[in-house]
Amino acid sequence: MHVPFNPKRWSWRAACAALVVAAAPAVSAAPIEILFVGNSYTFGRVDPVMRYNAANVHDLTAGFYAANATGANPWEPHPWGGIAGIFKQFTVEKGLDYDVSISARNAASLRGQFLNTANSAWDLRGNVASQKWDVVVLQEQSDATLPVGSGKNANPAQFRAYADKLEQFIHSGKAQTYTETALYGSLAACMATGSSAATCNTVRTIPQNVNANPDAKVYLTETWARPDMVYAHLVTTADTTSPTGSPVPDGTNTQATLYYQSLAAMTSDLHASIYGEAAANGHFAGVIGAGDAFQLAFDQGLVKTGGFYDANGVFVPNQAGDAMNLWWDDYLHASKYGSYLDALVQFGTITGLDPLSLGANEIAARDLGISQADALTLQRIAAQQLGMVPEPASAAMVLLGLALIGGTRLRTRRK
Numbered sequence: 001m002h003v004p005f006n007p008k009r010w011s012w013r014a015a016c017a018a019l020v021v022a023a024a025p026a027v028s029a030a031p032i033e034i035l036f037v038g039n040s041y042t043f044g045r046v047d048p049v050m051r052y053n054a055a056n057v058h059d060l061t062a063g064f065y066a067a068n069a070t071g072a073n074p075w076e077p078h079p080w081g082g083i084a085g086i087f088k089q090f091t092v093e094k095g096l097d098y099d100v101s102i103s104a105r106n107a108a109s110l111r112g113q114f115l116n117t118a119n120s121a122w123d124l125r126g127n128v129a130s131q132k133w134d135v136v137v138l139q140e141q142s143d144a145t146l147p148v149g150s151g152k153n154a155n156p157a158q159f160r161a162y163a164d165k166l167e168q169f170i171h172s173g174k175a176q177t178y179t180e181t182a183l184y185g186s187l188a189a190c191m192a193t194g195s196s197a198a199t200c201n202t203v204r205t206i207p208q209n210v211n212a213n214p215d216a217k218v219y220l221t222e223t224w225a226r227p228d229m230v231y232a233h234l235v236t237t238a239d240t241t242s243p244t245g246s247p248v249p250d251g252t253n254t255q256a257t258l259y260y261q262s263l264a265a266m267t268s269d270l271h272a273s274i275y276g277e278a279a280a281n282g283h284f285a286g287v288i289g290a291g292d293a294f295q296l297a298f299d300q301g302l303v304k305t306g307g308f309y310d311a312n313g314v315f316v317p318n319q320a321g322d323a324m325n326l327w328w329d330d331y332l333h334a335s336k337y338g339s340y341l342d343a344l345v346q347f348g349t350i351t352g353l354d355p356l357s358l359g360a361n362e363i364a365a366r367d368l369g370i371s372q373a374d375a376l377t378l379q380r381i382a383a384q385q386l387g388m389v390p391e392p393a394s395a396a397m398v399l400l401g402l403a404l405i406g407g408t409r410l411r412t413r414r415k
Helices: 012-023 062-067 082-093 109-117 124-128 154-169 180-184 187-191 264-279 290-299 336-350 363-368 371-384 395-414
Strands: 032-038 097-104 136-140 176-178 202-204 217-221 236-238 245-251 287-289
Touching: 032 082, 032 124, 082 097, 082 336, 082 363, 097 124, 097 363, 109 124, 109 154, 124 154, 136 154, 136 336, 154 180, 154 217, 154 264, 176 180, 180 187, 217 336, 264 287, 264 290, 287 336, 290 336, 290 371, 336 363, 336 371, 363 371
Parallel strands: 032 097, 032 136, 136 217, 217 287
Antiparallel strands: 176 202, 236 245
């Protein structure tokens, strides 16, 4: 800072005060507080994603796991980083200040998040109310948003009801008392969601969220289509002797129930449901289209598109030289590639920055064991999904541009 010399007003005190002001550091803005709410899709299911960058993410369910491990799988130890951890790394690389937290539980639905139905020791709603958030990302169970009968957990009415409940809890936070009979409009409508009459008529008492923020940006994550719901295979179970709980046939030799004839058809239903809810409730900031990005990569043949199961109906893990596989061995959860793509779409949607700006030397990809070429491919897919990559120019337009440039240069020489 330049301090102009004025002999009429100069004094040692004034000069020292000016120098102190000049040396004082600029007051930085508070970090953006962001919470990722979800389930195993959110925490990544397996390493290297599950515990990635966990040291820089607040795992709000780690304490619940330590105090009461009921319902927690031994191959999913806390603390978790997951999608939140990858997102955090992206923001650091771009010089953004995000304070990142995650509240996730295996198989948690939005209803389970709001009512703490899975286990009273896991106060998931309390996590949402634990502080004032600037951004909250909500993720429903993978197939819960699908039309009735289109998935084991398909429950679109319940999804819409509790997406709205969480949005209201985050934005206004009013205390409420209700029954789900009243929530759905009738006992019959409530029971159509799979609940019993007793459950429908249970009085739900929700305390005030004192940390509600009407300005919070609340997003819905679009989940991805699942090969295990499309391609024939045997029913599997988690191998408890495996360090990851990898899927193995359950020994009954039973064919799994299939719900779709193609991944594209499933993606279409997921898209319609998630985007439909965001359109119906204008208080959502938008949708994070991870599922559409998966389908885009699949349609362009940039990832594994077949051979998910062998002739005996047993999963086929990726082999050396195979294309990137967006799915893990159960063909339900994302692989490290799928999780990276998910996080890229999250990053681009929330920050407004082009995922391609992260570049080939992006650190999270390196840490996860993703090659530079594959990282760039996934970044481009995310950018395309977000509409941040311009359409390639046609050959005619390129020639016209070259001609115009040439003409300009010619006229410049003649001057």
